[in-house]
Amino acid sequence: MTSGVGELKFRDPRRARELTAALVRLVHSLDRAPVTLMHVCGTHEQAIARFGLRASLPPALRVIMGPGCPVCVTDLCEVDESVALALQGVRIATYGDMVKLPGSSKSLADAQAEGARVEVVYSATQAVELARASDEPLVFFASGFETTAVATAATVLSKPPANFSVLSAHKYVPPAMEAVARLPEARVEGFLAAGHAAVITGYGLFEDFARRHRTPVVVAGFEPLDILAALVKLLEMIRDGEYSAANAYPRCVTREGNRRAQESLWRVFEAVDGPWRGIGVIPSGNLQLREEWAALDARRRFRIDVSGLTQTVQSDLSRRCLCGKIMVGLVEPSDCPLFGRECRPESPVGACMVSSEGTCKIWHQYGGRPDLGGTP
């Protein structure tokens, strides 16, 4: 009554037990504790939490989430820009999670309550369709990592109507991994890279990074066995001092990636230094439309005045929020005094509780990281 064949292949508990046994042996052979591995993807966190994988991992192995939620790292000033545009009467289209994301003083949902027109879309193409259906200006407030940025790039290249423009909050993950790898207190010994992003970028992208930081990178898929197999590979590489990039998702990812998608991405966007919420300025971390596409760039097309929105005094609640430290893997949601109390999915304080890709929202949904190993 339960599962299909495709599912069984990557959801076989017996194979999972073999892999966790291998993890126990490998961590033991490294003979130091704890060993910290970081993944940088909300979908990985969802799978880890949903399947309760942490309860099966050896206690000396920490698998933490880094800056892997594009909604969460969208900066306050980027939200402020969208809210200012919306309050100026410009129609905004954006992804669902972005609507509730708090800005300095308001979210798009607040602007909507004040009468602004904000439409939720599921794809960049849908935003273009909305623009095409009327003559008035429509700004697509675009967020996401390189995976979704490729989709935005495709719409820019597809001759959208003249009333369409893009307010880009797109981010590029590899520079953020650089930033985390440089944090001395993070002590990350290996990275799991997101399989869907690597479909586009290729795993070869991480080879230079791994060498420079003496930190192996393994590209992983999203089924429980994909993740466990990638963790095994990472620990083997750490044990063998193999500081390179490996592919544990060969059914989808190649070394070169999708060349055509990369070409569109870099034809439309350039990587510029920019702020990531809670983390700070990431060199080359933001994707901005190139000069050539100025006519489609909402920042160049509209005068966006955010001065009425920025708050100089932080609220007491947001001062106590630990999202910034959570997003670089320094602390866990359960370390935050607000988690599950003042900060809940229906009334989020920090960005990590807003998005379904956010660590706090995921932990809240799946009951966090209980120590359940010993339960009969």
Next chain:
Amino acid sequence: MIGDKIAQKHGAGGPAMRALIESVFVTGLGPAGAGLAAMDDGAAIAVGDRFLVLTTDSYVIKPLFFPGGDIGRLAISGTVNDLAMMGATEPLGLTCAVVIEAGFAIADLERIRDSMRATCAEAGACIVTGDTKVMGKGELDGIVINTSGVGFAKRVVPDSGLRPGDRIIVTGSLGDHGFAVMAARHKLELEGALASDVAPLNGLVRTALAAGGESVSAMKDPTRGGLSSALREMAAKGEVGIVLHEASLPVRPEVRAASELLGIDPLHVANEGKAVIGVRAEAADRVLQALQAHSLGRDAAIIGTCVAERPGSVILDTGFGRRLLAEPEGELLPRIC
């Protein structure tokens, strides 16, 4: 948690609703007894050596007619099931009060009445008194039906009776009602036939009690809030932990598909024709076999075990690891039962 205004979440069957009932009604209406303070499916009033079980429920659902049922079938089944979950499997009588919006089609009302009559016949119940009110157009949305029911129980089966070692049985597939209503409401074109499981369960429960006797330790119907809310409440009241085995949970393929598509967990979604039954370990197989022999219990399964550790928690063993089963927050789907 309750705030100063009623919100949709206060009717969702989860923590917000419990907080509202506790803070406004239980403390304000007392006295404590087998009724309100226990916050069970109904009240049990001692009469001689038996208990008179009394329950009431109001039904609002959109759409009124959905695959597998309608508001009439729901209004009879819900109240018959609340009685049955307390151990009163032979309803003495039901009441039926309807509040109707002006403009409501008589033909629809007759269709609802026919459905109530058929469901009563199925349950061996009858409506013995009622009330009808009409409100102005726009003053309510279509129709609200309230039914109450009374019945005798020789032994009250509370939802608080779980003990470590008890097995948890669910009488069939999970999430059918919630996903059928959701698909009907949003006109989702989903593969496979989603249909509500709404049905009177008193016959099925009688079968379980006949097979298990005193070994049946707790019962609850996993309506709003789904299996996760029902188990959380049973674990908290019984002061036990519950370990669930995900692979043993009966979920139809079409419900699983809809759940992956919509990102909604079938364990968080309402059922209207299922019971969760706690049974002492030695009687579990016997009760399971009796349930499986009944037409409404063919897919019944033992899904978990009660433990002394982590009282009040429900732990889901996924086969890959373990996690706590969270309760749904707020309203996944307003006005579902």
